[in-house]
Amino acid sequence: MAAGAPMGAGTSSHIYEGNAPRLMAPSWIFIGFFLLAPVIMMAVYSFLTKEFRGGVIWEFSLAAYDQFFFDRGLFGDEPPSIEWTYIGIFWRSIWQAGLATFVCLLIGFPTAWFIATRDPQSRSIWLFLVTIPYWVNLLIRTVSMKFLIRDTGPLNEFLLQVGVIGEPLGLINTNFAVQLGLFYSYLPFMVLPIYAAVERYDFALSEAAADLYSGAWTTLRLIILPVVKPGIIAGCILVFVPSLGAFLAPDLLGGAKTFMIGSLIEEQFKGNAGNWPFGAAASMILLTIVLCILLVYARNQNKTEIR
Amino acid sequence: MASQDIAVSVDQVVKHYGNFTALHGVSLDIRESEFFTLLGPSGCGKTTLLRAIAGFESVSEGHILLKGEDLTGLPPHQRPVNTVFQQYALFPHMTVLENVMFGLLRKGWSKVEAVRRGQDVLDLVQLAEFAKRKPTQLSGGQQQRVALARALAPRPEVLLLDEPLSALDLKLRQSVRSELKALQRETGIAFIFVTHDQEEALTMSDRIAVMSNGRVQQIGSPKEIYEAPVNRFVADFVGETNLLDVEIASIDGGTASVVLPGGTPFTCPAATVLDPGRGHLSARPERIRITAPGDAHLDAVVTGHTYLGTDIQLQVRLSDGEVMSVRLQNSETTSVPEVGQTIGLQLEEGAARLLAD
Amino acid sequence: MASQDIAVSVDQVVKHYGNFTALHGVSLDIRESEFFTLLGPSGCGKTTLLRAIAGFESVSEGHILLKGEDLTGLPPHQRPVNTVFQQYALFPHMTVLENVMFGLLRKGWSKVEAVRRGQDVLDLVQLAEFAKRKPTQLSGGQQQRVALARALAPRPEVLLLDEPLSALDLKLRQSVRSELKALQRETGIAFIFVTHDQEEALTMSDRIAVMSNGRVQQIGSPKEIYEAPVNRFVADFVGETNLLDVEIASIDGGTASVVLPGGTPFTCPAATVLDPGRGHLSARPERIRITAPGDAHLDAVVTGHTYLGTDIQLQVRLSDGEVMSVRLQNSETTSVPEVGQTIGLQLEEGAARLLAD
Amino acid sequence: MASVTDLRRFPGFLAITLTCLVVLYAPLIVVAVYSFNASTSITNWGGFSLTWYVDVFTGPDAPKFQRAAINSLIIAVCAAVAATSIATAAAVAMTRAGRFKGKTLSFALINLPLMVPEVVTAVASLVFFSAIGFTTGLLTILVAHIVFCIPFAYLPISARMQSIPDTYEQAAMDLYATPRQAFTMVLLPLMTPGILSGFLLAFIISLDDFLITNFVKGAGVETLPTAIFGSVKQGIKPNIMAISTLMLGVSIVFVSLSWLIGRTGQNKK
Amino acid sequence: EGKLSIYHWFEYIPQELLDKFSEEYDVEVTMDTFDSNEALLASLKAGKLGSYDVAVPGDYMVEIMNGEGMLDTFEPSELSNFGNIEDKWLDVSFDQGRKSSIPYQWGSTSFSVNKDVYGGELDSLSLIFDPPAELKGKINVLDTAGETLTLASLYLGIPQCSSDREQLKELNALVQSAKADWASFGSDVAKDVLVSGDAAAGMIWSGFSAKARGEGANIEYVFPKEGMIVWMDNVVLLKDAPNRDNALKFMNFLLEPENAAAVTNYAQYTAGVKGVGEFLLPEVANSPESNPPADQKGEFVQACPEEVQVLYDAIWTNLKK
Numbered sequence A: 001m002a003a004g005a006p007m008g009a010g011t012s013s014h015i016y017e018g019n020a021p022r023l024m025a026p027s028w029i030f031i032g033f034f035l036l037a038p039v040i041m042m043a044v045y046s047f048l049t050k051e052f053r054g055g056v057i058w059e060f061s062l063a064a065y066d067q068f069f070f071d072r073g074l075f076g077d078e079p080p081s082i083e084w085t086y087i088g089i090f091w092r093s094i095w096q097a098g099l100a101t102f103v104c105l106l107i108g109f110p111t112a113w114f115i116a117t118r119d120p121q122s123r124s125i126w127l128f129l130v131t132i133p134y135w136v137n138l139l140i141r142t143v144s145m146k147f148l149i150r151d152t153g154p155l156n157e158f159l160l161q162v163g164v165i166g167e168p169l170g171l172i173n174t175n176f177a178v179q180l181g182l183f184y185s186y187l188p189f190m191v192l193p194i195y196a197a198v199e200r201y202d203f204a205l206s207e208a209a210a211d212l213y214s215g216a217w218t219t220l221r222l223i224i225l226p227v228v229k230p231g232i233i234a235g236c237i238l239v240f241v242p243s244l245g246a247f248l249a250p251d252l253l254g255g256a257k258t259f260m261i262g263s264l265i266e267e268q269f270k271g272n273a274g275n276w277p278f279g280a281a282a283s284m285i286l287l288t289i290v291l292c293i294l295l296v297y298a299r300n301q302n303k304t305e306i307r
Numbered sequence B, C: 001m002a003s004q005d006i007a008v009s010v011d012q013v014v015k016h017y018g019n020f021t022a023l024h025g026v027s028l029d030i031r032e033s034e035f036f037t038l039l040g041p042s043g044c045g046k047t048t049l050l051r052a053i054a055g056f057e058s059v060s061e062g063h064i065l066l067k068g069e070d071l072t073g074l075p076p077h078q079r080p081v082n083t084v085f086q087q088y089a090l091f092p093h094m095t096v097l098e099n100v101m102f103g104l105l106r107k108g109w110s111k112v113e114a115v116r117r118g119q120d121v122l123d124l125v126q127l128a129e130f131a132k133r134k135p136t137q138l139s140g141g142q143q144q145r146v147a148l149a150r151a152l153a154p155r156p157e158v159l160l161l162d163e164p165l166s167a168l169d170l171k172l173r174q175s176v177r178s179e180l181k182a183l184q185r186e187t188g189i190a191f192i193f194v195t196h197d198q199e200e201a202l203t204m205s206d207r208i209a210v211m212s213n214g215r216v217q218q219i220g221s222p223k224e225i226y227e228a229p230v231n232r233f234v235a236d237f238v239g240e241t242n243l244l245d246v247e248i249a250s251i252d253g254g255t256a257s258v259v260l261p262g263g264t265p266f267t268c269p270a271a272t273v274l275d276p277g278r279g280h281l282s283a284r285p286e287r288i289r290i291t292a293p294g295d296a297h298l299d300a301v302v303t304g305h306t307y308l309g310t311d312i313q314l315q316v317r318l319s320d321g322e323v324m325s326v327r328l329q330n331s332e333t334t335s336v337p338e339v340g341q342t343i344g345l346q347l348e349e350g351a352a353r354l355l356a357d
Numbered sequence D: 001m002a003s004v005t006d007l008r009r010f011p012g013f014l015a016i017t018l019t020c021l022v023v024l025y026a027p028l029i030v031v032a033v034y035s036f037n038a039s040t041s042i043t044n045w046g047g048f049s050l051t052w053y054v055d056v057f058t059g060p061d062a063p064k065f066q067r068a069a070i071n072s073l074i075i076a077v078c079a080a081v082a083a084t085s086i087a088t089a090a091a092v093a094m095t096r097a098g099r100f101k102g103k104t105l106s107f108a109l110i111n112l113p114l115m116v117p118e119v120v121t122a123v124a125s126l127v128f129f130s131a132i133g134f135t136t137g138l139l140t141i142l143v144a145h146i147v148f149c150i151p152f153a154y155l156p157i158s159a160r161m162q163s164i165p166d167t168y169e170q171a172a173m174d175l176y177a178t179p180r181q182a183f184t185m186v187l188l189p190l191m192t193p194g195i196l197s198g199f200l201l202a203f204i205i206s207l208d209d210f211l212i213t214n215f216v217k218g219a220g221v222e223t224l225p226t227a228i229f230g231s232v233k234q235g236i237k238p239n240i241m242a243i244s245t246l247m248l249g250v251s252i253v254f255v256s257l258s259w260l261i262g263r264t265g266q267n268k269k
Numbered sequence E: 001e002g003k004l005s006i007y008h009w010f011e012y013i014p015q016e017l018l019d020k021f022s023e024e025y026d027v028e029v030t031m032d033t034f035d036s037n038e039a040l041l042a043s044l045k046a047g048k049l050g051s052y053d054v055a056v057p058g059d060y061m062v063e064i065m066n067g068e069g070m071l072d073t074f075e076p077s078e079l080s081n082f083g084n085i086e087d088k089w090l091d092v093s094f095d096q097g098r099k100s101s102i103p104y105q106w107g108s109t110s111f112s113v114n115k116d117v118y119g120g121e122l123d124s125l126s127l128i129f130d131p132p133a134e135l136k137g138k139i140n141v142l143d144t145a146g147e148t149l150t151l152a153s154l155y156l157g158i159p160q161c162s163s164d165r166e167q168l169k170e171l172n173a174l175v176q177s178a179k180a181d182w183a184s185f186g187s188d189v190a191k192d193v194l195v196s197g198d199a200a201a202g203m204i205w206s207g208f209s210a211k212a213r214g215e216g217a218n219i220e221y222v223f224p225k226e227g228m229i230v231w232m233d234n235v236v237l238l239k240d241a242p243n244r245d246n247a248l249k250f251m252n253f254l255l256e257p258e259n260a261a262a263v264t265n266y267a268q269y270t271a272g273v274k275g276v277g278e279f280l281l282p283e284v285a286n287s288p289e290s291n292p293p294a295d296q297k298g299e300f301v302q303a304c305p306e307e308v309q310v311l312y313d314a315i316w317t318n319l320k321k
C-alpha cells in the first residue's frame, strides 16, 4: 500500500516545531474570545446570587452548587443530605449518551469501513449519501421520524397490513425511540471521522494478520480497531458529547417525561425557574466531567508519543 | 514425480493487473523439504507469485496446489503458509514481542508458551532486548528481523520469504542464512525464498528458478544455473559474465567450434541447438587466466582495476574495442598487471559456453 | 586539513532517544567530491547520523558543519542536501514523474525543463515507461529506484543515500553503482552513502567509516579497512575472516611473533600496541593456500564445501577443533580437496594480522 | 483489487450500511412524498399536487423562507470553510509541532465548544456579545457558528493526520519544499478525506443549529432553522416539507455536480 | 418609511396581515418568534432589549416585564383606536389602565379528549389528574410548569401561589401519581398528538384545540367544573424601542377590528377588540372552544413572589427528575 513507510497510530512529529503558536492562534482567538470569555463569565455567574426570573446579582454565593449537591427538603429547612435529583439526571444522561455512542459505533464503523473500501471515485458518493439527509433540518428529521414510528404511522400500518404484528409496536415515547432519535441525529459524526481514519489503513497489515492465521473478525478486533483508534475516539467524542446535551430527541420522541442535562439547563435559562447561577453551575459541572474524560484521552495519546 | 513429493505446485499461473501481465503462465514444482529460490530482476513478478501462493492475490488463470490440494478459494488464514513481507507490515500498535506472538496466539498457543517461543525466536534474530519496543522505534534492518521472527514463530508448513535479508548487513545475513538453512533442514518444511541477490540464491538454495518479465527462464541447482545457463539472460543475470560476439563455425551435438574476436578458433559446449552464424560466448571473469600476450586466446589492454577485498577485478579492452572483465583472487602471490599493459587472456576449456540469445 | 576542503564536518555528535543513546560522540570529516560510505551493522546509528545531517533529527550534543557553516537550527528545506530515504517515502498521491519533478519545481525550474530533467533521470534508473504510474503500482525495487531518481534530479550539493541499492538486483545494482560513481565524479559533489553491504562499500567508496553501536570504529580507504583493520570488529565485519586464537611471543613495533594453534611460529603485522599474552590473528579465507599436510603453517581436515559461483568456500577443522574457512577461485584448474581429506594451510606472509579485541 | 478472499470485506457490513441508509432516508421519503400532498394536513392524503412548491416561491411566507435559506447556506458554507481552515491549522500544531507550551490547554480549548451545553453557549454569547456591543446580525451568527464548528472539523482532521507518518513531509522538505509547501503539496492532498469529513460535519452542524443562532442573531435575521422552528413541532406544514425537499434536491444537485467535475478532472489527468 | 421589529409567538399572526401593515404605512417589518413567555423574558434579559419595538407576552409576563422595567409607556391619545379596546380588558390586573400594552388575543387553557377513546362524561380535571382506564398512558400535558401546576392546583382547589406546606405536599403527591398515567409532556406538540392519535387526551389551549378538531381529530374541548386557566396575550411597547412611532402605528393597526379579526380567524382565539364580529369566519366565531358556558370559572395564572416560586420549581423538577 502506502509505499512502505511504517504507519504508527499516535506517532508525534516535529516537522512544524516552533510554529505551534502561529498555527494555534486562530483557534485561540476565535474560541478564546468568542467562547472562552463568555464561558468564564458563566463560570463567574455560577458563583453569584440569582436574580429572580433570570439574571444575576453581583454578590458572591455558593447557593447554586449547594442546590446541586445538597438536599434541604422542599422547604429548605431540613438538615442537608446528598441531593440525588441532579446527580440522577446527570447519570441518566450520561448513560443515555453512552448507549447512543455505542449504537452509533456499532452501526457507524461497518458503514465507514464499507465506504472507505469502495473504489476512490465512489467513496465520496457514499459519503455524501450519508450526509445528504442532514441538509434537512434536525427538527424536521426528528419530527418525521416521529411521524414514521408513531402507532398510527406508516411503519406500524405497514407491519400491521403485512401481518408481521398484531398491534402497533408502541415505539413512540419509549427509550428505544430516544435512542433511535439520537442515532439518527448523530450518525455521521461517527461515520465521517472513522471513515477518514480507515481510508488510510494499510491493508498489508490485514494481509500479515491473515497470513498469521487470523480470521477476519480477529483481524478486525486485534489489528484494525487499534490502528484506526484515533478515528474511533474522535467519532465517539463527537457523538457522546452532543448526545449529552440533546433535547430534541428526548423531547419529541421520548415524550419529555424526564429531564436530560440539556433540558435541565435550558429550563434554568428559558423556563419558569429562571435560575441563571444554577444553570451556570450545572453547566460548569458538566463541563468539568467532559473535560476530564477528554483530558484522560489526551493524556493517553501523549503516552504513545515516545520521542 | 509423484504428487506426494511436491509441496507446492504452481500450474500455468497467469496474473494480469489491468492491461499489464505480471505472470505469463508460470509453472513450478517445489518439492517437500526443499529450499527453493525465486531469483530475478526487480519487477519480474517474484512478489506477485509469492502473494498468489499465500492467497493475497487471485490468479487470472492456472492453479496452485499445496500437497496436491487445489488452494483456489482458500482464504489466506487457512493456508498453512507464513510470509515474511517485503515491506515488513509490522503491526504498529503492538510491541515487537506482541508482533511475534500474534500468529502463535491465533493458533491457540497458551500465552506463556507463546511468550517463551516468541523470546526464543527474537533471540535467534538478535532482537531479544528490543522485545518491548514498538516497530517505529526500530531501524530498518531491525524491523525486517522482526518480520522474519514473526513468520518463523508459528512453524508453518511452507514459509514464503520475500527478500527477508535485503536490509541486513553481511554478518547478520550470514548468520540468519545459516539459521534459516538449519531451521529448514530441521523442520523439513519447504522454503520459497525470493531474492535478487544471486550470491544468496547460490549459497542457500537446493534449486533456483530464474525469472524474467513474468516468465521462468530456467530451473535448476545453483551449479546448473551458474555453470550451464540456458540462455544469455540467465548467464548475464546470475553472476557476472563476459559475452563475446563470436562466429560459429560448426555445431556438433553439445559442442561448438567458434572463431574468437581475434581470429583464434575455440571449442566449447553449446547451450541449446543453435544455428551456425554469429553467437554469444559466455566467459566468467574468474575463469579467464592471464598469460603473456601473443599466443593466448585473446590479447587485451588493461584499462582499470576494482578492489573487491577478496578479489581484484580487471577491466580490459580487446583489440576490436570490446570490453571484458577478469577476476583475480586478491593475494600476495597474485601479480596484478598495471593499467595500460597488454596481456594475453586464456579461456578455460569447458568453462566458456555458447548461448542462445 | 583546511576547512574549505571539507564538505561536511560532523563534530562530536551525540544523539539520545529517551534513555537510549544512538550516537556516542561521532566525529567525521567528509571531503568535497568524496564518495564517503557509512558501513555498519543494523541498528548501529547510520540512519540516525544521516537524518541529523539532513536536519530531520536534532542532535543532543555536538555540531554539524556544511562547508564550514554550522547547520544547527537550519531547517531541512534550506539545507542543500538531498536524501534517498531508506523507506522510500514516495508521495503516494503523485505519479512517478511528479515525484521526481517535485524538488525541481520547488527550486524554481520551469515545468518544461523539469519534465525533461525528470524523464532523463527516470531513464537513468530504467523507469521511463513507468513515469505515469502511482508508486503503489510499482514493485519494491522499482519504488526504490524512484526514490533515487527523485533525490538525484535536483543535483544537490551533498547527496545522502540510505541504503539506496538494497532492494535492487545485482545487475541493476551494478549499473546504478557505476551511474552513481560517474555522476559523483561528474558533478564533483560529496556523496554520503549508507550501506551494510561491504562489497558495495569497498567497490564504490573513496573512504569508509565503519560504525558499531553508535561509535566510529575506523575511517579509511577500502584497502586500509579491508587489509589493515584496527580491531577485531572491523576485521570481522568487513569481509569474512578467520580469527585464530594465538599466543603472542613478542611484539616489536608493528610486527609480532606469535605461535599458531599447531605450535608453528609465525611473524605478522600487528594492528596496535598490544601486550604479549594471547591475541587474535585475522587471516582472510582467500589469503590461505592449500598445500600438502605436514610442513604447512596449519594442518586441517576438510568438513564441507559451499558453492559461491565465482568461488568455492571450504570449511575446515584444525586439530584443536577450531573451524576456519578457505576460499578457492572456482575454475577448471583449481583442485578442490574432498571432504574428509587432510590438508595443509599456508597463511600468506603479511596478509594475516594480529588484532586488538 | 481482486484477491482470493478480499480482506476488505466483512460479511454483513453491506447490509448494515444499507440498513443505515434506509433509516436515514425513510423519514425523508415521507417528507418528500407529503410535500406533494394537496391537503394541508400531514395525516391525510389529498392527492398529488404541486401547490406547496408554488407556495414556496409565491406564497406569503416565500420571501422570508427564501432569505432564510440563502442566509443558512451562506453561513454554513462560510462557517464550514473557516472552521475547517482553523481546525486544520490547529491539527497541524497538535500533531506536527512536537510538544509546546499549553498543548493540553489548547486541546481542551479546541474542544470547548463541544463541551459547553448549547443553551449556555447561547445565553453566554448573547450576554457577552451585547456587553461588547457586537450585534450586527449575520456576522454574529457567522462568528458563533465558526466557533462551535471548530471541534467538529478538528476531530476527524486530527485523527487522520495522526495516521499519516511525517516521512512524506520530510521528503518534501528535503526536496526544497518550505514547510508551507510541504503542507500544501504533500500533507494536504493526503489529508483530503479527513478534511472533507471535517468540512461536511461542520457544514451540517451549522446548517442545523437553532438554539445558538436564535440567541445571537440580530433582530429580524432568519436562518432556515429559526424560520421554521416553532411551526415544525406542531406537525410539519406541507410548505416546509416542500422547502426541505428542495434543500434535498439542491444538495443532490450539488453533490452530483461536484462528482461530475471531479470525474472530468480525473479524466483529464 | 422606517422599520418595525416585532418579537412574537410563532404561528400566531398571519403573514398577510404584516404585509398589509407594511404596505399601508410603508414600513419594513421584521419578526422574530419565541415559544414561551419565559424564553421571551430570557432573551430580552440576556441582551435583546433594545432591538425590538413590540413583543407579545402573556398576561402574567406583562406584569413581570413591567416589574423588570422592560416596558415603555404610552398615552391613550397616542393610539387613535385606543377606544376599540373592549372595556373588560381595559383595566386588567397586570397592566392597570393599559399604559404599556394592548390586548392581542385571549383564550383558555384546559384539555381535550378524544371521544372515540373515551365516551364518558367530560367535565372534570380528574380526566387528566386521575384518569379513567381508557385514558391511562395516553395523556399529553403541557411542558410548562406554570400552566400544568396551576391546573393541578385548580383540581385540588388550592389557591395559586400557595405557600402552605400541606397544600404543596398534596400538589406534589398529585402530580407524582398522575405522571404514571401520562404519556408525554409537550406544548408545541399539543395539537399534533391529538390529531395523530398519539394521545387520547391532552392539555391544550382553546384555539389550538379548535385547530386540531379542524384537522379531523374527533375531540372535545373540556370546560372543567373545577375551573380552567384564562389568559390574554398582549402587545407591549418595549423599552428602548428603536422605532417607537412605528410600534405605536402597529399597535393602533392591531386595534382595527378588521385586523384583530384577521388574527382571530388565523389563531382561533378571541380578540379583545370591539366590533370584530362582522369580520369573523362563522366557524371561528361559533367554535365551542371560544364559547365557554356562561358560568365557567376561569383564573389568570399569577406571577408568584420569589420565595414561593422556588417551591413550585422544586415540585416541577422533582416531577421530571
Ligand SMILES: Nc1ncnc2c1ncn2[C@@H]1O[C@H](COP(=O)(O)OP(=O)(O)OP(=O)(O)O)[C@@H](O)[C@H]1O
Binding pocket: B017, B020, B022, B040, B041, B042, B043, B044, B045, B046, B047, B048, B049, B086, B196, C136, C137, C138, C139, C140, C141, C142, C167
Ligand atoms: N497493483 C499493481 N498494479 C499494476 N501493476 C502492478 C501492481 N503491482 C505490481 N505491479 C507490476 O507487476 C510487476 C511485478 O511486480 P512484483 O512486485 O511481483 O515484482 P518483484 O519481482 O517482486 O520485484 P522487486 O524485486 O522489485 O520486489 C511489476 O512490473 C509491477 O510494476
Ligand SMILES: Nc1ncnc2c1ncn2[C@@H]1O[C@H](COP(=O)(O)OP(=O)(O)OP(=O)(O)O)[C@@H](O)[C@H]1O
Binding pocket: A306, A307, B136, B137, B138, B139, B140, B141, B142, B167, C017, C020, C022, C040, C041, C042, C043, C044, C045, C046, C047, C048, C049, C086, C196
Ligand atoms: N524513535 C526511536 N526511538 C528509540 N530508539 C530508536 C528510534 N529510532 C531509532 N532508534 C534506535 O537507534 C538505533 C540506531 O538506529 P538507526 O536507524 O540509525 O540504525 P541503522 O544503522 O540505520 O540500522 P539499519 O541498517 O537497520 O537501518 C537502533 O538501535 C534503533 O533501535
Ligand SMILES: NCCCCN
Binding pocket: E009, E010, E011, E012, E058, E205, E231, E233
Ligand atoms: N400559539 C400560541 C399560544 C399562546 C398561549 N399563551
Ligand SMILES: [Mg+2]
Binding pocket: B046, B047, B048, B086, B162, C139, C140, C141
Ligand atoms: Mg518484490
Ligand SMILES: [Mg+2]
Binding pocket: B139, B140, B141, C046, C047, C048, C086, C162
Ligand atoms: Mg537505517
